[in-house]
Amino acid sequence: MATTKPLAAIVRSSDGVAERQKAGTYHGDEEQVAEVERYVTNLPSKPPIVWMEPELDVSGGKPIDKRPALLAAIEGVEDGTYGGIVVAYLSRLTRSHSGRAIWDRVEAVGGHVHAARENLDTSTARGRFVRDLFLDLAVLEREEHSERFAERRKKTVEAGVWRVRQVPRGYAFAGPVNEAGKFKGEEARRLVPGPDVEDLRQAFRDHGRGVSIVAIADRLGMTPSGVRQMLKNRVYLGELRDGPNLKLNAHEALVTEAEFEAAQRSVPRAPRSMVDGPALLAGLVRCASCGHIMSRRATKQVIYGCAVHHSGGRCPKPASITTANLDAYVESVALPELDRLAVSASEGRGVQRAEDAVANAELELSALMKTITAAGLDAGDRDLAHELRVRKQAIEDARECLRLERQRQPVLPVAGMSGADVWEGLDATERNLLLRNLLAAVVVAPAGGRGRRVPIEDRVRVLAYGTDVKLPDQRPRAEKPLGIVPIPLPDVSTLGVLAA
């Protein structure tokens, strides 16, 4: 008797499996396993079953190449390991029209797709017709589900209802609750100031005055990252947001816009260094070959050097330069300009521009939301969801710029004193801070071959804040490393390039 090839069995569940497992209410995988086993036992050839890695919390709308377990099953059939694929019922296999390719690929090599409950025979025209009906139904169910879900979230936000059990610190549910502890109606789930509202307000005011996150965390019995998230949460401005939905003035704001913004400020931290005291140009020096910040380190001499290996790749031609030489050069170029730089940086146009950018980004998002609503489009649709994410990211980016702009103001030279006078009275940290507020970057190109001497003014550009020269973004973003972005040395006549 010829050995029967095993069938690759797929088990898939999409919604909140992890939560339901925790609550002990999830048994979907066991039911699917039982259904597959019953079906295969009744097949005349009784093939063995090979269980693929269960797909838990995996949407059936995903394409095949985004589902490793399904892909392994199909490829296993194609390389002759499995005789086919088996699932408890068709919608476990796929809820995507593109899922038809599963049958095409499996049947192209003489394999068979078994759906235990529907028991389809796709070798006949009628079987394929019925398969397509089930497939259409599975897609429809998924689309309707996501429509309902999106609609529910939208309505909840519109009603100003706080959806999850835990309320943000400082707030409480409006109530009341009935005898069973359940909220009476939507009004009861709105946020009102809670018993610890003063603690919350104090935390914002404290951080706005410069009290450290750690000290605040200590006082409130929270973790520092918890405090950081709390101080960034726009819920305290009265905003209620869930996915793409946003309602302003959904509940009472606990802090003013000014208090909120003040708490977003923090002094930019200079990179840690191996030499005592901060480097004059800490955080400012960039390698022209890769765009990354160069840090100070001690070799035979103390230098600013490119770190060479970056998360986004290797620097093709790392620059380095003697700290003392570069510091002296930048001082000679920047000091005569301090007064002018301080004025242009304090004119407030930067803040105004950044505020406008935030407003514009918010307008764009709300215009897109209006279009979606008016045209009755599905916000869960892949392209639309992408578009929404892009707009929301644009808002976040604009807010980050605004935050940085606002940080620029506090350390400008004292009114009535010349920049050079002020400079004399500053310590290393203050000088670094001042330069970081007035300069965008100091770009250093590699010196060239061994023994070649390139005059410093030919390989260094000092860029004033507000320069036209485009600099790669150095903000930390875990999911997107900076990569290698060379900064070509701009011509000295470019706006914002300072020269001796």
Ligand SMILES: [Zn+2]
């Ligand atoms: Zn480099």
